[in-house]
Amino acid sequence: MTARYDGQAEWYDEYIGSNAAVTIADLGDLLGPGEGLCLDLGCGTGLYLDAIRSTGRAVVGLDRSADQLRLARRRDGAPLLQGDATALPFAADTFGTVTALWVSTDIGDFAGLLKEAARVLRPGGLLLSYGVHPCFNGPHIEAREDGAVIIHPTYGTRGWHKRSPWWRKGGVRERVGMSHVPLADLINAFIDAGLTIEHVYEPQQRPIPNVLAVRASRRG
Numbered sequence: 001m002t003a004r005y006d007g008q009a010e011w012y013d014e015y016i017g018s019n020a021a022v023t024i025a026d027l028g029d030l031l032g033p034g035e036g037l038c039l040d041l042g043c044g045t046g047l048y049l050d051a052i053r054s055t056g057r058a059v060v061g062l063d064r065s066a067d068q069l070r071l072a073r074r075r076d077g078a079p080l081l082q083g084d085a086t087a088l089p090f091a092a093d094t095f096g097t098v099t100a101l102w103v104s105t106d107i108g109d110f111a112g113l114l115k116e117a118a119r120v121l122r123p124g125g126l127l128l129s130y131g132v133h134p135c136f137n138g139p140h141i142e143a144r145e146d147g148a149v150i151i152h153p154t155y156g157t158r159g160w161h162k163r164s165p166w167w168r169k170g171g172v173r174e175r176v177g178m179s180h181v182p183l184a185d186l187i188n189a190f191i192d193a194g195l196t197i198e199h200v201y202e203p204q205q206r207p208i209p210n211v212l213a214v215r216a217s218r219r220g
Contacts, residue, residue, distance in 0.1 A: 003065035004176045013045040013071055024051040026203045030128055030213055031055045036096035041085045042103035046072030057097055086112035090120045102131045105178040108160055111189040118193040123220035127195060133212040138180045139164035149208055156182060190216050
């Protein structure tokens with residue numbers, strides 16, 4: 001089956017790459033120093049692999065899109081695999097760290113991703129989820145010119161959305177759609193996966209946060 005981001009790699013890398021520095025700046029603080037293997041789920045074109053490596057970890061990238069991985073291989077020398085984040089090709093207890101950056105809106109089963117991430121984590125291992133804030137982004141949000149947002153009742157409409165009347169023309173969501181995971185579902189997915197939430201962040205101190213980061217660990 002063709003991955004949603006196949007055929008979008010060059011456009012995506014340029015579109016997202018201009019804002020990648022903001023995420024990169026956050027990663028060092030959110031991950032902290034570490035060692036051992038780190039699995040970057042949904043690594044895309046490899047924009048964040050070097051930032052993860054700079055924390056002391058040896059990073060392995062995985063993505064569903066061969067097109068995205070094609071660019072990641074040009075950018076970075078990390079081991080890269082094509083695969084399904086809900087059926088990982090790794091043994092249990094393999095990684096000390098797993099990162100899931102900007103993937104909650106791109107996968108139809110975020111809860112399944114977290115269960116697999118927990119399986120391949122070593123006991124006590126760290127998982128960092130960093131991505132779209134579900135309360136203030138999604139098919140239910142209408143952005144106003146003054147920076148305010150209108151939240152429509154479709155906030156509770158879970159699952160995949162191919163279109164929304166309020167999405168930016170020519171943006172990522174208009175091109176590939178998105179999966180909406182309400183906040184309660186997102187937090188409960190960590191609990192159901194056997195992960196202990198250590199801290200929840202709204203990075204970048206914006207008046208209306210557009211990013212939600214969750215740092216969790218696997219229970220022993």
